[in-house]
Amino acid sequence: MIRNALLLSPVIMLAACSDEVDPDNTAGDATDLEVATTDGEAEAMAAKFPSLEFADLDLGAKIVGPQGPEVKQRLANEVGAFADITSYVACPSGMEECDPNTAPEGTIYTYVHIVFPGEDSDPSTGSGAGADSSFVESATGFRMTSPAHGFTGDAGYSKLEAIAAVNEAVDVIITCVDGGLSWTVNAGDGGNQWEQAEPLTFFWQSTLPPEGPAEAYMIEANDTFATGPGPYPKMKSGVTNACTASSTDGS
Template sequence: MIRTAIPLAACAALALAACAEDPSTVAGTDETDLDNVDTESEREAAAAALEAGDFANLELGAKIVGPQGPEVKTTLSNDAGIFADITSYVACPAEMSTCDPATAPRGTVYTYVHIVYPGEDNDPTTGAGDGADSSDVERATLFRMNRPATGFTGTAGYAKAEALAAIGEKADIVITCDDGALAWTISAGDGGNQWEASEPLTFYWQSTVPPAGPASAYAIDADGIRATGDGPYPGDGQGSANACLG
């Protein structure tokens, strides 16, 4: 599966002997227990998972400036209330100092970036404003698209350092396709740290199709409840490929 686990980073900072004693490290290897597939469901998930990149390794250029500016700030909500803030933007490759789809070269790859704060981020200047509406979110388990990832190139990922900071050593994020859409499943096991209120996670994916504008295309599962909201979404992309659909 696509995993993130703090013991791997810890081994770089601690003596080898100390790492070998870590209960989450498999004896005689440098793998953590998260790297081992023991059940049929885990094997199926591993087979379906996409390779996850690290947002920290991306080199991005200018952002598209739309009617709302270079970023779209909104919420993920349902009839029960607001369950997350989401700040999104779309960037061109690093060598491009301006990002205008009308003048961008043919074949330009656009990076869609989504920064999600379960329970909102308690910052009255962002998202829904006026502080947190659902700051008691204790466990968010999924961020996903609810429409096909038009033009998806096969490249997607998340900010691994943020995942480690938010979730801890059992951080486990798996990216899969679902009817042409992308889903990031976040699991920290039972108990301990979870992805919870005011802990931002950054997700990204790349497309050959630029956004047509914000659309209700994104969702979060928090405390067993699904909430949806807007974010930049590609245009129709007629004839464009979607790596989720082969």
Template sequence: MALGACTSEADDTSATDLEKANSDGEAVAMANAIAAGSFMDLQLGAKISGPQGPEPKTVFSTAEGNFADMTSYVACPAGMDSCDPANAPAGTVYTYVHIVYPGEDNDPTTGSGNGNDSSDVERAEVFRMTRPAVGFTGEAGYSKAEALAAIGPKADVVISCDNGALVWTVSAGDGGNQWEQAEPLTFYWKSTVPPSGPQDAYQLKVNYTEANAKGPFPGEAAGATNACMAQGQ
């Protein structure tokens, strides 16, 4: 059984690592790529509970309508049974987790609500920040198991930096199965700075348009580093 588990993890990794660029955008992402961790390998502690609770929900929208739901949370390291930034020890690293549902998550009480407010989502390609990742430690990743479930073994996800912001490029090649309607995909990144509340900081390129959303994001912090900026990206 142990051998089987190791084989499964190895297959998972090889199937989702970006191996070649199929477009100019992917070539740029490859050039600036950072190592992608696996969400399944994370060991997290308690979640921060803010004004909207421990798992705030939001929606990616444009003037024309809503295109996706997102559930987020921010967790302290494993072993911390309570996650209160006001009382957290110095050096605490916070893990920001974002679960993106193209179209909707089929829960009428959250996000886009009952039914899809936009046309059917046929292709989601990029999840990214729209501002520099304050306190970014250099560690980020996604759920490789979910990428395989949504897209199949051809799934390619690469993480890159763009002027200090993190970008997850999701490639499924041309035609065939894509990251599409009601297929959740989890992304994460780590910061030394806790969230200051929901901010307009996230964007999803979906159905060839750019939809924006608020979500937990670090506030400004004097002296906080950003691994993207350290790389000149």
């Protein structure tokens, strides 16, 4: 059973990627997780690592699979759909074709996931003409439910989209949970939330190309969890995952 503890469970991250809790950080505009007031919040602060800005990425061509360069799916549970998700995998800038079969050794693949709580307002994709769940009033996290094979340690989100969806106080905390990545959306004060049909782009980078779609992604919305597919890399012996520190996948 998927429980709320999934997004809050203890995490292990490379020491070089960790931020120490600053007891002197008492700035009035700090978000809830920038000033630790409980042991749990201190743990979350220590585990988070710096995130990259999606707008700063300079990506090359996308991998073209059976469904084209982008895969449009939905994140759902037994009640219904709670999000639409558009995913793609891109090669580095300068590559006009992104084909793992011919890509040079050392190619870094960027996995991009655009998540729309509820639905994406496109009647031809994802949930169709509308979400078959209740209206999403609050989405608080997006995460992987499987290990991030080949994860380089670089991940982030669209800070511009986060501000547009919530406000300037929004803070997205990126941590590792059970070998996969978790983005916790902390809306801060003000009452506004990441909610219905507000796109938010998340990304992570891997040394491994996707093997195909897998049920490896999840959203927390309206105090429940919903899962669905997206491009996902196959485990390869000897390839490291930054979420598991110095160990290799499968160890």
